[in-house]
Amino acid sequence: MGRLIIVSNRTPAPGERTQPAGGLTVGLYDAIQKRESLWFGWSGQQAEDAGERPVEEDRLDNVTYVTFDLTPSQYDRFYLNFSNGVLWPLCHYRTNLIRYTREDCDVYYETNEVFADRLLPLLQDDDVVWIHDYHLFPLARMLRERGVRNRIGFFLHIPFPPWSVARLLPQLKRLLEGVAGCDRIGVQTPEDAANLKGCFEVYGIDEEVEAVPIGIDPVSFRQQAIESAASDEVSRIVDTLEGTRMIVGVDRLDYSKGLPERMRGFEMLLKNYPEHRGQVTFIQITPVSRSGVESYRILKEELDGLVGTINGAYGTPDWVPIRYTTWPIARQILAGLYRVADVGFVTPLRDGMNLVAKEFIAAQDEDDPGVLVLSRFAGAAPEMPEALLVNPLDAEGMADALHAALTMDAKARHDAWSAIYGEVSRNTAGSWAKQFLESLETVRA
Ligand code: ADQ
Numbered sequence: 001m002g003r004l005i006i007v008s009n010r011t012p013a014p015g016e017r018t019q020p021a022g023g024l025t026v027g028l029y030d031a032i033q034k035r036e037s038l039w040f041g042w043s044g045q046q047a048e049d050a051g052e053r054p055v056e057e058d059r060l061d062n063v064t065y066v067t068f069d070l071t072p073s074q075y076d077r078f079y080l081n082f083s084n085g086v087l088w089p090l091c092h093y094r095t096n097l098i099r100y101t102r103e104d105c106d107v108y109y110e111t112n113e114v115f116a117d118r119l120l121p122l123l124q125d126d127d128v129v130w131i132h133d134y135h136l137f138p139l140a141r142m143l144r145e146r147g148v149r150n151r152i153g154f155f156l157h158i159p160f161p162p163w164s165v166a167r168l169l170p171q172l173k174r175l176l177e178g179v180a181g182c183d184r185i186g187v188q189t190p191e192d193a194a195n196l197k198g199c200f201e202v203y204g205i206d207e208e209v210e211a212v213p214i215g216i217d218p219v220s221f222r223q224q225a226i227e228s229a230a231s232d233e234v235s236r237i238v239d240t241l242e243g244t245r246m247i248v249g250v251d252r253l254d255y256s257k258g259l260p261e262r263m264r265g266f267e268m269l270l271k272n273y274p275e276h277r278g279q280v281t282f283i284q285i286t287p288v289s290r291s292g293v294e295s296y297r298i299l300k301e302e303l304d305g306l307v308g309t310i311n312g313a314y315g316t317p318d319w320v321p322i323r324y325t326t327w328p329i330a331r332q333i334l335a336g337l338y339r340v341a342d343v344g345f346v347t348p349l350r351d352g353m354n355l356v357a358k359e360f361i362a363a364q365d366e367d368d369p370g371v372l373v374l375s376r377f378a379g380a381a382p383e384m385p386e387a388l389l390v391n392p393l394d395a396e397g398m399a400d401a402l403h404a405a406l407t408m409d410a411k412a413r414h415d416a417w418s419a420i421y422g423e424v425s426r427n428t429a430g431s432w433a434k435q436f437l438e439s440l441e442t443v444r445a
Helices: 023-033 073-092 101-120 139-144 172-179 190-202 216-231 231-240 259-272 294-314 331-340 355-363 395-407 411-428 429-442
Strands: 004-010 037-046 056-060 063-070 127-130 149-157 184-185 247-250 280-285 321-326 343-346 371-377 387-388
Touching: 004 023, 004 101, 023 429, 037 101, 063 073, 063 101, 073 101, 073 395, 101 139, 101 355, 127 139, 127 429, 139 149, 139 172, 149 355, 149 429, 172 190, 184 190, 184 429, 216 231, 216 259, 216 331, 216 355, 216 411, 231 331, 247 331, 259 280, 259 294, 259 343, 280 331, 294 321, 331 355, 343 355, 343 395, 355 371, 355 411, 371 395, 371 411, 387 395
Parallel strands: 004 037, 004 127, 037 063, 127 149, 149 184, 247 280, 247 343, 280 321, 343 371, 371 387
Antiparallel strands: 056 063
Protein backbone atom coordinates (compact mmCIF):
# COMPACT_ATOMS: atom_id res chain seq x y z
CA MET A 1 0.00 0.00 0.00
CA GLY A 2 1.41 3.41 -0.99
CA ARG A 3 1.62 6.38 1.31
CA LEU A 4 -1.35 8.61 2.04
CA ILE A 5 -0.64 12.23 1.16
CA ILE A 6 -2.99 14.70 2.84
CA VAL A 7 -2.99 18.22 1.44
CA SER A 8 -4.86 20.94 3.29
CA ASN A 9 -4.45 24.68 3.68
CA ARG A 10 -3.11 24.26 7.22
CA THR A 11 -1.50 21.22 8.74
CA PRO A 12 -2.27 20.55 12.40
CA ALA A 13 -0.08 22.64 14.71
CA PRO A 14 2.53 20.58 16.62
CA GLY A 15 0.33 20.58 19.75
CA GLU A 16 -2.63 19.21 17.76
CA ARG A 17 -0.79 16.24 16.29
CA THR A 18 -1.47 13.87 19.16
CA GLN A 19 -4.66 15.59 20.32
CA PRO A 20 -6.69 16.70 17.29
CA ALA A 21 -8.38 20.06 17.87
CA GLY A 22 -10.96 20.76 15.20
CA GLY A 23 -13.11 19.61 12.26
CA LEU A 24 -10.71 18.40 9.60
CA THR A 25 -8.00 17.24 11.99
CA VAL A 26 -10.45 15.15 13.98
CA GLY A 27 -11.75 13.54 10.81
CA LEU A 28 -8.35 12.59 9.43
CA TYR A 29 -6.66 11.55 12.64
CA ASP A 30 -7.85 7.98 12.32
CA ALA A 31 -6.85 7.59 8.67
CA ILE A 32 -3.27 8.76 9.12
CA GLN A 33 -2.72 6.46 12.10
CA LYS A 34 -3.22 3.47 9.88
CA ARG A 35 -0.53 3.88 7.22
CA GLU A 36 2.61 5.74 6.29
CA SER A 37 1.42 9.32 5.67
CA LEU A 38 2.60 12.75 4.70
CA TRP A 39 0.59 15.86 5.58
CA PHE A 40 1.40 18.86 3.45
CA GLY A 41 0.26 22.48 3.86
CA TRP A 42 0.86 26.05 4.94
CA SER A 43 2.81 26.47 8.21
CA GLY A 44 0.55 29.28 9.47
CA GLN A 45 3.58 31.63 9.22
CA GLN A 46 4.09 34.58 6.88
CA ALA A 47 7.43 35.83 5.54
CA GLU A 48 8.32 38.36 2.85
CA ASP A 49 10.92 35.93 1.50
CA ALA A 50 8.64 32.86 1.81
CA GLY A 51 9.30 31.96 -1.83
CA GLU A 52 13.01 31.46 -1.18
CA ARG A 53 12.59 29.48 2.01
CA PRO A 54 12.68 25.68 1.85
CA VAL A 55 9.85 23.54 3.18
CA GLU A 56 10.13 22.37 6.78
CA GLU A 57 9.81 18.74 7.73
CA ASP A 58 8.80 17.22 11.01
CA ARG A 59 8.00 13.63 11.84
CA LEU A 60 5.78 12.06 14.49
CA ASP A 61 5.27 8.28 14.47
CA ASN A 62 4.31 7.30 10.93
CA VAL A 63 3.36 10.80 9.78
CA THR A 64 5.69 13.33 8.14
CA TYR A 65 4.46 16.92 8.32
CA VAL A 66 5.79 19.16 5.56
CA THR A 67 4.98 22.87 5.77
CA PHE A 68 5.94 26.08 4.02
CA ASP A 69 5.35 29.78 4.67
CA LEU A 70 3.17 32.19 2.69
CA THR A 71 4.08 35.76 1.80
CA PRO A 72 1.96 38.47 3.46
CA SER A 73 0.35 39.14 0.08
CA GLN A 74 -0.55 35.46 -0.36
CA TYR A 75 -1.96 35.39 3.17
CA ASP A 76 -4.13 38.44 2.46
CA ARG A 77 -5.26 37.62 -1.04
CA PHE A 78 -5.26 33.81 -1.19
CA TYR A 79 -6.33 33.03 2.37
CA LEU A 80 -8.33 36.00 3.67
CA ASN A 81 -9.73 37.71 0.58
CA PHE A 82 -10.41 34.97 -1.93
CA SER A 83 -10.77 31.76 0.11
CA ASN A 84 -12.60 33.37 3.01
CA GLY A 85 -14.00 36.54 1.41
CA VAL A 86 -15.27 34.98 -1.85
CA LEU A 87 -15.48 31.17 -1.77
CA TRP A 88 -16.66 30.81 1.84
CA PRO A 89 -19.64 33.22 1.51
CA LEU A 90 -20.48 31.86 -1.94
CA CYS A 91 -20.57 28.26 -0.70
CA HIS A 92 -22.66 29.32 2.31
CA TYR A 93 -25.20 31.10 0.05
CA ARG A 94 -24.23 34.54 1.42
CA THR A 95 -23.73 36.27 -1.89
CA ASN A 96 -24.07 39.80 -0.46
CA LEU A 97 -20.90 39.20 1.58
CA ILE A 98 -18.72 38.31 -1.42
CA ARG A 99 -15.87 40.79 -2.02
CA TYR A 100 -14.31 39.83 -5.33
CA THR A 101 -11.31 41.36 -7.07
CA ARG A 102 -9.49 39.88 -10.03
CA GLU A 103 -6.16 40.42 -8.30
CA ASP A 104 -7.21 38.30 -5.31
CA CYS A 105 -8.43 35.63 -7.72
CA ASP A 106 -5.06 35.67 -9.55
CA VAL A 107 -3.17 35.26 -6.27
CA TYR A 108 -5.49 32.37 -5.30
CA TYR A 109 -4.43 30.48 -8.43
CA GLU A 110 -0.77 31.52 -8.04
CA THR A 111 -0.73 30.23 -4.48
CA ASN A 112 -2.23 26.93 -5.60
CA GLU A 113 0.67 26.75 -8.12
CA VAL A 114 3.03 27.19 -5.16
CA PHE A 115 1.34 24.25 -3.40
CA ALA A 116 1.74 22.17 -6.58
CA ASP A 117 5.40 23.12 -7.14
CA ARG A 118 6.36 22.38 -3.56
CA LEU A 119 4.43 19.14 -3.33
CA LEU A 120 5.67 17.71 -6.65
CA PRO A 121 9.21 16.70 -5.57
CA LEU A 122 7.81 14.95 -2.48
CA LEU A 123 5.56 12.56 -4.39
CA GLN A 124 6.35 8.90 -5.04
CA ASP A 125 4.72 6.73 -7.70
CA ASP A 126 2.32 4.75 -5.54
CA ASP A 127 1.23 7.61 -3.23
CA VAL A 128 -2.46 8.36 -2.93
CA VAL A 129 -3.13 12.11 -2.76
CA TRP A 130 -6.12 13.45 -0.84
CA ILE A 131 -6.75 17.20 -1.18
CA HIS A 132 -9.03 19.02 1.27
CA ASP A 133 -11.34 21.95 0.99
CA TYR A 134 -12.10 25.16 -0.84
CA HIS A 135 -8.65 26.73 -0.55
CA LEU A 136 -7.36 24.12 -2.97
CA PHE A 137 -10.04 23.64 -5.65
CA PRO A 138 -7.54 24.06 -8.55
CA LEU A 139 -4.70 21.97 -7.14
CA ALA A 140 -5.56 18.60 -8.70
CA ARG A 141 -5.43 19.96 -12.25
CA MET A 142 -2.17 21.76 -11.51
CA LEU A 143 -0.64 18.49 -10.33
CA ARG A 144 -1.88 16.75 -13.49
CA GLU A 145 -0.31 19.51 -15.58
CA ARG A 146 2.98 18.70 -13.87
CA GLY A 147 2.69 15.08 -14.91
CA VAL A 148 1.36 13.59 -11.68
CA ARG A 149 -0.38 10.27 -12.50
CA ASN A 150 -1.19 9.24 -8.93
CA ARG A 151 -4.71 8.76 -7.69
CA ILE A 152 -5.98 12.15 -6.50
CA GLY A 153 -9.10 12.69 -4.40
CA PHE A 154 -10.75 15.93 -3.28
CA PHE A 155 -13.10 16.42 -0.33
CA LEU A 156 -15.09 19.61 0.18
CA HIS A 157 -15.89 20.19 3.87
CA ILE A 158 -18.30 23.08 3.29
CA PRO A 159 -21.57 23.15 1.32
CA PHE A 160 -21.69 23.64 -2.43
CA PRO A 161 -24.48 25.86 -3.76
CA PRO A 162 -26.70 25.26 -6.81
CA TRP A 163 -25.83 26.71 -10.20
CA SER A 164 -28.14 29.70 -9.67
CA VAL A 165 -25.88 30.81 -6.78
CA ALA A 166 -22.53 29.38 -7.90
CA ARG A 167 -22.69 31.22 -11.25
CA LEU A 168 -22.12 34.49 -9.40
CA LEU A 169 -18.45 33.56 -9.15
CA PRO A 170 -16.45 35.09 -11.98
CA GLN A 171 -14.42 32.28 -13.60
CA LEU A 172 -16.57 29.53 -12.07
CA LYS A 173 -15.75 27.30 -15.04
CA ARG A 174 -12.03 27.61 -14.32
CA LEU A 175 -12.59 26.64 -10.68
CA LEU A 176 -14.63 23.57 -11.66
CA GLU A 177 -12.17 22.49 -14.32
CA GLY A 178 -9.46 22.65 -11.68
CA VAL A 179 -11.16 20.22 -9.34
CA ALA A 180 -12.21 17.99 -12.22
CA GLY A 181 -8.58 16.85 -12.42
CA CYS A 182 -9.40 14.44 -9.57
CA ASP A 183 -10.27 10.74 -9.64
CA ARG A 184 -12.84 11.14 -6.86
CA ILE A 185 -14.73 14.14 -5.50
CA GLY A 186 -16.50 13.89 -2.16
CA VAL A 187 -18.86 16.33 -0.43
CA GLN A 188 -20.85 16.18 2.80
CA THR A 189 -24.47 15.66 1.69
CA PRO A 190 -26.53 14.44 -1.27
CA GLU A 191 -27.76 18.03 -1.73
CA ASP A 192 -24.18 19.31 -2.12
CA ALA A 193 -23.38 16.44 -4.48
CA ALA A 194 -26.37 17.25 -6.70
CA ASN A 195 -25.45 20.95 -6.73
CA LEU A 196 -21.82 20.39 -7.70
CA LYS A 197 -22.74 17.76 -10.28
CA GLY A 198 -25.32 20.17 -11.73
CA CYS A 199 -22.62 22.85 -12.15
CA PHE A 200 -20.28 20.36 -13.86
CA GLU A 201 -23.08 19.48 -16.27
CA VAL A 202 -23.62 23.11 -17.24
CA TYR A 203 -20.06 23.17 -18.56
CA GLY A 204 -20.20 19.68 -20.06
CA ILE A 205 -17.70 18.34 -17.49
CA ASP A 206 -18.26 14.62 -16.99
CA GLU A 207 -17.41 14.12 -13.32
CA GLU A 208 -19.07 12.12 -10.53
CA VAL A 209 -19.58 13.60 -7.07
CA GLU A 210 -20.14 11.40 -4.04
CA ALA A 211 -21.78 12.30 -0.71
CA VAL A 212 -19.59 11.00 2.15
CA PRO A 213 -20.65 12.70 5.41
CA ILE A 214 -17.84 13.24 7.92
CA GLY A 215 -18.14 12.03 11.53
CA ILE A 216 -16.27 12.12 14.82
CA ASP A 217 -14.65 9.48 17.01
CA PRO A 218 -17.63 9.05 19.38
CA VAL A 219 -15.99 6.53 21.71
CA SER A 220 -12.97 8.64 22.58
CA PHE A 221 -15.02 11.85 22.69
CA ARG A 222 -17.49 10.22 25.06
CA GLN A 223 -14.66 9.06 27.31
CA GLN A 224 -13.22 12.58 27.36
CA ALA A 225 -16.65 13.97 28.27
CA ILE A 226 -17.10 11.55 31.15
CA GLU A 227 -13.70 12.43 32.62
CA SER A 228 -14.11 16.12 32.01
CA ALA A 229 -17.59 16.35 33.55
CA ALA A 230 -16.08 15.08 36.81
CA SER A 231 -13.14 17.52 36.69
CA ASP A 232 -12.66 20.51 39.00
CA GLU A 233 -12.90 22.97 36.10
CA VAL A 234 -16.30 21.75 34.92
CA SER A 235 -17.63 21.31 38.46
CA ARG A 236 -16.69 24.91 39.19
CA ILE A 237 -18.67 26.11 36.15
CA VAL A 238 -21.68 24.04 37.18
CA ASP A 239 -21.49 25.45 40.73
CA THR A 240 -21.67 29.00 39.41
CA LEU A 241 -24.97 28.18 37.68
CA GLU A 242 -26.55 27.80 41.12
CA GLY A 243 -29.07 25.21 40.03
CA THR A 244 -30.28 26.89 36.84
CA ARG A 245 -30.65 24.73 33.72
CA MET A 246 -27.99 25.10 31.05
CA ILE A 247 -28.12 25.60 27.30
CA VAL A 248 -24.77 25.41 25.49
CA GLY A 249 -23.57 26.73 22.12
CA VAL A 250 -20.04 26.26 20.73
CA ASP A 251 -18.90 27.70 17.41
CA ARG A 252 -16.19 29.68 15.72
CA LEU A 253 -17.38 33.28 15.48
CA ASP A 254 -18.65 32.89 11.90
CA TYR A 255 -21.70 34.32 10.13
CA SER A 256 -22.56 30.85 8.82
CA LYS A 257 -23.25 29.66 12.37
CA GLY A 258 -26.45 31.68 12.88
CA LEU A 259 -25.28 33.33 16.10
CA PRO A 260 -27.40 36.52 16.12
CA GLU A 261 -30.38 34.36 15.13
CA ARG A 262 -29.59 32.03 18.06
CA MET A 263 -29.51 34.97 20.48
CA ARG A 264 -32.90 36.12 19.16
CA GLY A 265 -34.28 32.61 19.61
CA PHE A 266 -33.12 32.56 23.23
CA GLU A 267 -34.49 36.07 23.79
CA MET A 268 -37.84 34.88 22.43
CA LEU A 269 -37.81 31.99 24.91
CA LEU A 270 -37.48 34.48 27.76
CA LYS A 271 -40.20 36.66 26.27
CA ASN A 272 -42.76 33.98 25.36
CA TYR A 273 -42.07 31.56 28.20
CA PRO A 274 -41.41 33.78 31.22
CA GLU A 275 -41.34 30.72 33.51
CA HIS A 276 -37.75 30.14 32.32
CA ARG A 277 -36.53 33.57 33.44
CA GLY A 278 -33.99 33.15 36.20
CA GLN A 279 -34.16 29.38 35.69
CA VAL A 280 -31.92 28.84 32.65
CA THR A 281 -28.47 30.06 31.60
CA PHE A 282 -27.24 30.07 28.02
CA ILE A 283 -23.46 29.59 27.72
CA GLN A 284 -22.16 30.54 24.27
CA ILE A 285 -18.48 29.86 23.55
CA THR A 286 -17.42 31.60 20.39
CA PRO A 287 -13.69 32.03 19.69
CA VAL A 288 -12.92 34.84 17.28
CA SER A 289 -12.08 33.58 13.80
CA ARG A 290 -10.78 35.25 10.59
CA SER A 291 -10.83 38.69 12.19
CA GLY A 292 -8.89 39.96 9.16
CA VAL A 293 -12.10 39.74 7.11
CA GLU A 294 -14.45 42.72 7.46
CA SER A 295 -17.71 40.76 7.63
CA TYR A 296 -16.37 38.86 10.67
CA ARG A 297 -15.56 42.09 12.50
CA ILE A 298 -19.05 43.42 11.76
CA LEU A 299 -20.60 40.18 13.03
CA LYS A 300 -18.66 40.44 16.27
CA GLU A 301 -19.94 43.97 16.87
CA GLU A 302 -23.50 42.86 16.19
CA LEU A 303 -23.21 39.92 18.54
CA ASP A 304 -21.54 41.92 21.32
CA GLY A 305 -24.40 44.42 21.12
CA LEU A 306 -27.14 41.82 20.99
CA VAL A 307 -25.85 39.90 24.01
CA GLY A 308 -25.56 43.14 25.98
CA THR A 309 -29.08 44.17 25.00
CA ILE A 310 -30.64 40.83 25.98
CA ASN A 311 -28.72 40.60 29.24
CA GLY A 312 -29.68 44.19 30.03
CA ALA A 313 -33.36 43.60 29.26
CA TYR A 314 -33.83 40.28 31.09
CA GLY A 315 -30.91 39.93 33.51
CA THR A 316 -31.18 40.67 37.22
CA PRO A 317 -28.47 41.44 39.77
CA ASP A 318 -28.30 37.74 40.61
CA TRP A 319 -28.84 36.17 37.16
CA VAL A 320 -27.10 36.70 33.80
CA PRO A 321 -29.15 35.07 31.00
CA ILE A 322 -26.32 34.74 28.45
CA ARG A 323 -22.72 34.00 29.33
CA TYR A 324 -20.76 34.75 26.21
CA THR A 325 -17.05 34.41 25.57
CA THR A 326 -14.99 35.03 22.44
CA TRP A 327 -11.99 33.06 23.74
CA PRO A 328 -11.23 29.47 22.79
CA ILE A 329 -11.75 26.87 25.50
CA ALA A 330 -9.80 23.60 25.78
CA ARG A 331 -11.54 20.78 23.96
CA GLN A 332 -11.38 18.69 27.10
CA ILE A 333 -13.51 21.23 28.98
CA LEU A 334 -15.93 21.60 26.08
CA ALA A 335 -16.61 17.87 26.18
CA GLY A 336 -17.54 18.08 29.88
CA LEU A 337 -19.72 21.15 29.32
CA TYR A 338 -21.68 19.33 26.62
CA ARG A 339 -22.24 16.47 29.05
CA VAL A 340 -23.58 18.61 31.88
CA ALA A 341 -25.76 20.77 29.58
CA ASP A 342 -29.52 20.26 29.34
CA VAL A 343 -29.71 21.54 25.76
CA GLY A 344 -27.21 21.75 22.87
CA PHE A 345 -28.17 24.74 20.71
CA VAL A 346 -26.73 24.47 17.18
CA THR A 347 -28.28 26.83 14.65
CA PRO A 348 -26.18 27.40 11.51
CA LEU A 349 -27.77 29.16 8.55
CA ARG A 350 -25.67 26.75 6.47
CA ASP A 351 -23.01 24.27 7.52
CA GLY A 352 -21.16 21.58 5.62
CA MET A 353 -21.74 19.09 8.44
CA ASN A 354 -21.33 20.58 11.96
CA LEU A 355 -19.32 18.36 14.23
CA VAL A 356 -20.43 20.16 17.40
CA ALA A 357 -23.88 18.55 16.97
CA LYS A 358 -22.26 15.09 16.84
CA GLU A 359 -19.92 15.84 19.75
CA PHE A 360 -22.84 17.05 21.90
CA ILE A 361 -24.67 13.77 21.30
CA ALA A 362 -21.58 11.63 21.95
CA ALA A 363 -20.96 13.44 25.24
CA GLN A 364 -24.39 12.82 26.83
CA ASP A 365 -25.08 10.69 29.87
CA GLU A 366 -27.29 7.92 28.53
CA ASP A 367 -29.30 7.73 31.76
CA ASP A 368 -30.17 11.41 31.64
CA PRO A 369 -29.32 12.82 28.22
CA GLY A 370 -29.66 16.43 27.12
CA VAL A 371 -31.62 17.48 24.03
CA LEU A 372 -30.18 18.71 20.73
CA VAL A 373 -31.90 21.70 19.08
CA LEU A 374 -30.48 21.72 15.57
CA SER A 375 -30.87 23.86 12.46
CA ARG A 376 -32.37 22.13 9.42
CA PHE A 377 -29.58 23.73 7.40
CA ALA A 378 -26.70 21.87 9.05
CA GLY A 379 -25.32 19.05 6.93
CA ALA A 380 -25.84 16.87 10.01
CA ALA A 381 -29.62 17.46 10.07
CA PRO A 382 -30.65 14.78 7.54
CA GLU A 383 -28.78 12.22 9.67
CA MET A 384 -30.56 13.34 12.86
CA PRO A 385 -34.32 13.58 12.29
CA GLU A 386 -34.86 12.83 16.02
CA ALA A 387 -33.24 16.15 17.03
CA LEU A 388 -35.55 19.15 17.49
CA LEU A 389 -35.04 20.65 14.03
CA VAL A 390 -35.50 24.41 13.66
CA ASN A 391 -35.25 27.18 11.10
CA PRO A 392 -32.89 29.76 12.65
CA LEU A 393 -34.76 32.63 10.95
CA ASP A 394 -37.86 31.75 12.97
CA ALA A 395 -37.20 33.08 16.49
CA GLU A 396 -40.61 31.91 17.78
CA GLY A 397 -40.00 28.44 16.38
CA MET A 398 -36.62 28.29 18.12
CA ALA A 399 -38.18 29.47 21.39
CA ASP A 400 -40.81 26.72 21.10
CA ALA A 401 -38.08 24.13 20.49
CA LEU A 402 -36.01 25.35 23.46
CA HIS A 403 -39.10 25.19 25.67
CA ALA A 404 -39.87 21.68 24.42
CA ALA A 405 -36.26 20.64 25.08
CA LEU A 406 -36.27 22.06 28.61
CA THR A 407 -39.53 20.35 29.51
CA MET A 408 -39.12 17.01 27.68
CA ASP A 409 -39.62 13.93 29.87
CA ALA A 410 -36.79 11.51 30.52
CA LYS A 411 -38.10 8.75 28.24
CA ALA A 412 -38.56 11.05 25.24
CA ARG A 413 -35.07 12.47 25.80
CA HIS A 414 -33.57 9.02 26.01
CA ASP A 415 -35.36 7.73 22.90
CA ALA A 416 -34.27 10.70 20.78
CA TRP A 417 -30.71 10.56 22.07
CA SER A 418 -30.27 6.84 21.54
CA ALA A 419 -31.49 7.02 17.94
CA ILE A 420 -29.10 9.88 17.15
CA TYR A 421 -26.20 8.29 19.04
CA GLY A 422 -26.71 5.14 16.98
CA GLU A 423 -26.21 7.16 13.82
CA VAL A 424 -23.20 9.08 15.23
CA SER A 425 -21.63 5.71 16.14
CA ARG A 426 -22.25 4.16 12.73
CA ASN A 427 -20.90 7.04 10.72
CA THR A 428 -17.58 7.98 12.33
CA ALA A 429 -14.44 9.83 11.33
CA GLY A 430 -12.81 6.48 10.73
CA SER A 431 -15.59 5.11 8.52
CA TRP A 432 -15.74 8.39 6.60
CA ALA A 433 -12.05 8.32 5.68
CA LYS A 434 -12.18 4.60 4.95
CA GLN A 435 -15.17 4.96 2.64
CA PHE A 436 -13.62 7.86 0.74
CA LEU A 437 -10.20 6.23 0.38
CA GLU A 438 -11.63 2.86 -0.67
CA SER A 439 -13.67 4.59 -3.29
CA LEU A 440 -10.61 6.56 -4.46
CA GLU A 441 -8.39 3.51 -4.59
CA THR A 442 -10.85 1.34 -6.50
CA VAL A 443 -11.75 3.94 -9.11
CA ARG A 444 -10.66 2.91 -12.61
CA ALA A 445 -7.20 4.22 -13.36
P1 ADQ B 1 -16.07 24.23 11.22
O1 ADQ B 1 -16.80 25.32 10.52
O2 ADQ B 1 -14.89 24.65 11.98
O3 ADQ B 1 -15.64 23.05 10.22
P2 ADQ B 1 -17.47 22.22 12.99
O4 ADQ B 1 -17.83 21.08 12.15
O5 ADQ B 1 -18.51 22.54 14.01
O6 ADQ B 1 -17.21 23.57 12.20
O7 ADQ B 1 -16.12 21.86 13.73
C1 ADQ B 1 -15.60 22.68 14.70
C2 ADQ B 1 -14.66 21.89 15.59
O8 ADQ B 1 -13.93 22.80 16.40
C3 ADQ B 1 -15.40 20.96 16.55
O9 ADQ B 1 -14.66 19.79 16.67
C4 ADQ B 1 -15.44 21.77 17.85
O10 ADQ B 1 -15.43 20.99 19.02
C5 ADQ B 1 -14.16 22.55 17.77
N1 ADQ B 1 -14.37 23.82 18.45
C6 ADQ B 1 -15.33 24.73 18.23
N2 ADQ B 1 -15.24 25.74 19.10
C7 ADQ B 1 -14.19 25.49 19.89
C8 ADQ B 1 -13.59 26.14 20.99
N3 ADQ B 1 -14.10 27.24 21.51
N4 ADQ B 1 -12.52 25.57 21.53
C9 ADQ B 1 -12.04 24.41 21.07
N5 ADQ B 1 -12.57 23.74 20.06
C10 ADQ B 1 -13.63 24.26 19.46
C11 ADQ B 1 -15.75 22.81 8.80
C12 ADQ B 1 -17.15 22.93 8.21
C13 ADQ B 1 -18.11 22.02 8.97
C14 ADQ B 1 -17.60 20.58 8.93
C15 ADQ B 1 -16.14 20.50 9.35
C16 ADQ B 1 -15.56 19.12 9.13
O11 ADQ B 1 -17.61 24.28 8.24
O12 ADQ B 1 -19.42 22.10 8.43
O13 ADQ B 1 -18.38 19.79 9.80
O14 ADQ B 1 -15.34 21.43 8.62
O15 ADQ B 1 -15.76 18.67 7.82
